[in-house]
Amino acid sequence: MIKAIIKSFFSYLPLMALSKGHRFVLCYHDISEPSSEHHSPLYSTPIDTFKSHISFLKKHFEIISLNEILGPGLDYKKNYLSITFDDGFKSVHDIAWPILKANKIPTTIFVNKSAIEQDQLWVSNIVSNEKDSIKKINALLSPESINIEDTNYFLKLLDNFKEAFLGLPSAFKERIYMNSSEIKSLQKEKVTIENHSLNHCVLSQINQDSLQKEIDDNHQYIKHTFNISSKHFAIPFGKKEHYNETVLKSIYKEHKHVYTTNPNKLDSSDQLIPRIVLTNESLKDLQFYFNRALLKRTHL
Numbered sequence: 001m002i003k004a005i006i007k008s009f010f011s012y013l014p015l016m017a018l019s020k021g022h023r024f025v026l027c028y029h030d031i032s033e034p035s036s037e038h039h040s041p042l043y044s045t046p047i048d049t050f051k052s053h054i055s056f057l058k059k060h061f062e063i064i065s066l067n068e069i070l071g072p073g074l075d076y077k078k079n080y081l082s083i084t085f086d087d088g089f090k091s092v093h094d095i096a097w098p099i100l101k102a103n104k105i106p107t108t109i110f111v112n113k114s115a116i117e118q119d120q121l122w123v124s125n126i127v128s129n130e131k132d133s134i135k136k137i138n139a140l141l142s143p144e145s146i147n148i149e150d151t152n153y154f155l156k157l158l159d160n161f162k163e164a165f166l167g168l169p170s171a172f173k174e175r176i177y178m179n180s181s182e183i184k185s186l187q188k189e190k191v192t193i194e195n196h197s198l199n200h201c202v203l204s205q206i207n208q209d210s211l212q213k214e215i216d217d218n219h220q221y222i223k224h225t226f227n228i229s230s231k232h233f234a235i236p237f238g239k240k241e242h243y244n245e246t247v248l249k250s251i252y253k254e255h256k257h258v259y260t261t262n263p264n265k266l267d268s269s270d271q272l273i274p275r276i277v278l279t280n281e282s283l284k285d286l287q288f289y290f291n292r293a294l295l296k297r298t299h300l
């Protein structure tokens with residue numbers, strides 16, 4: 001009850017109008033109609049919600065690219081924001097980008113080879129097919145259920161999932177991730193493509209060889225396919241239990257900037273770049289997220 005009152009109070013405080021010189025990075029996944037086959041409250045944003053977010057954000061922020069928001073020369077009298085997408089959903093090409101382009105908003109997409117080449121990102125495919133799947137996924141991803149010495153971690157995990165979700169379709173009727181030509185067409189319009197690992201494993205749970213492969217092979221794939229040397233890496237899942245010192249060391253070999261999903265504002269002392277993940281938030285929720293980030297740091 002008290003929490004609800006505090007939340008409601010902070011949802012109305014126009015902190016962003018009073019306090020300037022702040023930077024935020026947002027993370028979306030899929031933008032789609034709730035009626036679409038793959039739409040999931042866990043990672044999807046309805047189209048109308050996305051449009052309302054964009055007009056709200058345009059009012060409160062100067063929306064710039066990742067390289068600009070991390071670079072020098074920003075005006076401390078303004079608030080800045082960058083928009084990113086994880087996993088490379090096809091809806092970013094079909095729906096989100098046309099909306100952003102019409103509003104002259106730049107964006108970055110963190111991609112995985114397995115999604116682009118096989119239209120498979122095990123976690124998303126399974127998540128959207130089962131109502132209480134989040135509980136099952138959390139149980140399967142808990143450290144006790146995973147043997148970290150197991151070199152076949154990914155395959156084993158997939159088997160575990162198949163067992164847990166027996167009878168569910170392993171793929172959707174229609175392709176849900178962008179293929180390489182769709183990504184190339186976005187690149188021509190100055191959308192930037194960066195690294196989100198090969199298979200979207202929990203990087204803190206795999207052995208050193210698999211870890212390096214997850215990071216480097218996707219880096220090489222992006223280089224060969226899209227002709228860019230990725231300098232930005234978004235940690236799959238992105239919470240503190242999904243990375244550790246070894247993971248970060250491996251990422252920093254080839255990448256300069258590493259992104260989490262800790263919902264904070266970006267401070268100049270940050271080693272890791274925090275991002276606020278959004279799905280179907282109302283504008284009041286959105287305001288609350290920004291206010292909360294301005295008032296305190298969280299580490300989810």
Ligand SMILES: [Zn+2]
Pocket residue numbers: 086087196200236237
């Ligand atoms: Zn992801």
